[in-house]
Amino acid sequence: MEQDIYLDVYFSFNFLMDFFVLFLTGIIIKNNKKIYRTIVSAIIGATYATIVMITEGMEIYQKSIGEDLTKLLKIVLTYVVIVYVMELIAYGKYNAVTMIRNMIIIYIITFILSGAVNAYYCENRVDGINVTKTILLVFFIEIFLVVLVKRSQKDVSITSLYQVTLLVDGNRINVIGLADTGNSLTEPITGKPVSVIQAEELKKIPDKILLVPYNSVGKERGLMRAFVADNMIVNGRTVEKPIIGIHKGSFGGNNRYQLILHPKILKGE
Numbered sequence: 001m002e003q004d005i006y007l008d009v010y011f012s013f014n015f016l017m018d019f020f021v022l023f024l025t026g027i028i029i030k031n032n033k034k035i036y037r038t039i040v041s042a043i044i045g046a047t048y049a050t051i052v053m054i055t056e057g058m059e060i061y062q063k064s065i066g067e068d069l070t071k072l073l074k075i076v077l078t079y080v081v082i083v084y085v086m087e088l089i090a091y092g093k094y095n096a097v098t099m100i101r102n103m104i105i106i107y108i109i110t111f112i113l114s115g116a117v118n119a120y121y122c123e124n125r126v127d128g129i130n131v132t133k134t135i136l137l138v139f140f141i142e143i144f145l146v147v148l149v150k151r152s153q154k155d156v157s158i159t160s161l162y163q164v165t166l167l168v169d170g171n172r173i174n175v176i177g178l179a180d181t182g183n184s185l186t187e188p189i190t191g192k193p194v195s196v197i198q199a200e201e202l203k204k205i206p207d208k209i210l211l212v213p214y215n216s217v218g219k220e221r222g223l224m225r226a227f228v229a230d231n232m233i234v235n236g237r238t239v240e241k242p243i244i245g246i247h248k249g250s251f252g253g254n255n256r257y258q259l260i261l262h263p264k265i266l267k268g269e
Helices: 007-028 035-055 060-065 067-091 096-123 131-159 263-267
Strands: 161-168 171-179 194-198 210-216 219-228 231-234 237-240 243-247 259-261
Touching: 007 035, 007 067, 007 096, 035 067, 067 096, 161 259, 171 194, 194 219, 210 243, 231 263, 259 263
Parallel strands: 171 259, 194 243
Antiparallel strands: 161 171, 161 231, 194 259, 210 219, 219 243, 231 237
C-alpha cells in the first residue's frame, strides 16, 4: 500500500517535532532566552529531514561510495553532525562535556516523543495517519512534558532553599541560599568548599581577596574573586571561616536566592 507524502506537511511536521524537542531541552538546561535561535535550528533540522526523505532510495550515492559506507555516513550525519549543529545554533557554544550532555537530553526527548507518535500511528494505520490528530498529539505531549519539567524544577528549588546569615567584617548579611549539588567549587590550596554570593548583596568588598579557579558553562577556565567570611549560619549551624566566591550579576530564578551553597556545607564537611 502506497501513501502520498506532501513535502510541506512532512516539513511542517518535522519542524514542529524539532522545535518542541529543542524548546523542552532548553527548559531543562535553562537556556531558552533567544527563541528565534530555536526556530532557526528547527528549520535546519526539518530541512535536512526533508532532503533525506527526497533522496531516499536514490542509488547514485550507493554506487559511488558503496551501500555500507552510505549508511554509516547517514548515521553520523543525522545523529551527530546535524544534532550538534542544531544544538550549537539553539543554545550557543558550550564546553565538550556539556555539549554531549545536551545531545543526550535531545536524544531522550526525541525517543519519548517518537515512541508516542509511532504508537499512535500503529493504532491508526488501517485508515492511514491523520496529520492533524498527530500534530495535536505531539503538541499535548510536549505541553505535558513542559509542565512536568517546570513543576519538578520548581519543587527542587523550593525544597533546596535555606536562610543564610553571613558575618563579614562585623556586618551581618541575611540572604537566601540555594543548595546546589552541582557546585563542586573548592579553594585549590586548602580544599575547602566555596559558596558563591551575588556581589550586590555585599555592602563592601572585603580587602583580602582570594582568586579561585573555576570551570563554567561556555567557558573552560576562569578566576573568581573570593573572600573568607567571619562565619556563616546555615540551617541553625555555624560554619567558621567559610570561603565565599563573588558573582557579578544575578543567579536568576526570579531572585529567589542570592547565594549558592556548596553541598559539603550542609553535610558539615
